[in-house]
Amino acid sequence: MFKFFYTCLLMCGxxxxxxxxxxxxxxxxxxxTQERFWVSYSQFMQAAAKDLGMDLQILYSQRMPEVTxxxxxxxxxxxNRPDYLVFANEQYVxxxxxxxxQGSGVKxxxxxxxxxxxxxxxxxxxxxxxxxLVPNDEEGGYLMxxxxxxxxxxxxxxxxxxxxxxxxxxxxxxxxxxxKGMLRALAEHxxxxxxxxVYSGWTRExxxxxxxxxxxxxPEVSLVWSANDEMAFGAMQAYSETGGTxxxxxxxxxxxxxxxx
Numbered sequence: 001m002f003k004f005f006y007t008c009l010l011m012c013g014x015x016x017x018x019x020x021x022x023x024x025x026x027x028x029x030x031x032x033t034q035e036r037f038w039v040s041y042s043q044f045m046q047a048a049a050k051d052l053g054m055d056l057q058i059l060y061s062q063r064m065p066e067v068t069x070x071x072x073x074x075x076x077x078x079x080n081r082p083d084y085l086v087f088a089n090e091q092y093v094x095x096x097x098x099x100x101x102q103g104s105g106v107k108x109x110x111x112x113x114x115x116x117x118x119x120x121x122x123x124x125x126x127x128x129x130x131x132x133l134v135p136n137d138e139e140g141g142y143l144m145x146x147x148x149x150x151x152x153x154x155x156x157x158x159x160x161x162x163x164x165x166x167x168x169x170x171x172x173x174x175x176x177x178x179x180k181g182m183l184r185a186l187a188e189h190x191x192x193x194x195x196x197x198v199y200s201g202w203t204r205e206x207x208x209x210x211x212x213x214x215x216x217x218x219p220e221v222s223l224v225w226s227a228n229d230e231m232a233f234g235a236m237q238a239y240s241e242t243g244g245t246x247x248x249x250x251x252x253x254x255x256x257x258x259x260x261x
Contacts, residue, residue, distance in 0.1 A: 026082040030090035065091040076104040089113040113173045141181025160193035163223040166231040168202040178227045207234030
């Protein structure tokens with residue numbers, strides 16, 4: 001993951017040629033200060049910025065897109081503008097940020113979730129948008145379910161393998177792409193039956209509450225797909241409380257891994 005952020009910041013600092021680094025970078029973190037993923041995301045970015053000698057500031061929106069827009073407006077139209085603004089297209093905030101950035105002189109770089117194909121067609125290319133660095137969410141969702149199925153014992157004739165799926169926020173590109181990959185893998189395995197897909201908002205607590213109900217509703221479930229670690233932990237906790245052991249016996253749980261170095 002360090003190399004991921006190192007590359008991101010290096011791309012910002014290398015725009016005007018070797019040896020030139022950005023004076024300041026602002027990262028609009030779309031997550032919460034209580035979310036392990038987004039806190040670690042910031043920590044890796046801080047380590048990369050320190051190594052590159054960049055001045056990095058991080059602001060959290062606590063999962064509120066209106067806060068992200070307000071932070072972007074202050075950064076892009078206020079008196080203390082950064083040289084570079086790094087942000088994610090979570091809940092499709094990118095078009096508004098791009099409009100705010102028009103004529104600001106601030107260079108833009110997206111991480112984790114970039115413009116959708118429709119957004120790109122509408123907005124076109126711009127010289128202030130340097131690019132993006134994002135994981136392959138669709139492939140991640142696909143490979144994770146394939147691995148779950150590979151680890152599962154073969155299905156008994158006439159008895160499908162039952163699956164539960166936990167996704168993030170329905171309106172986020174990352175969740176949609178990971179679901180798309182999961183459904184692609186599912187189409188290749190008619191022996192697996194998806195009993196229910198629920199949206200847990202990327203949080204352990206929500207997934208835990210949902211999983212408690214779902215394990216009672218579908219007692220034959222033996223596979224659980226999760227779009228991130230926190231939701232997987234919530235599902236595992238709920239399953240453990242039924243007397244089972246995740247990964248052993250009746251139920252296997254996997255989540256999409258974070259970007260690796």
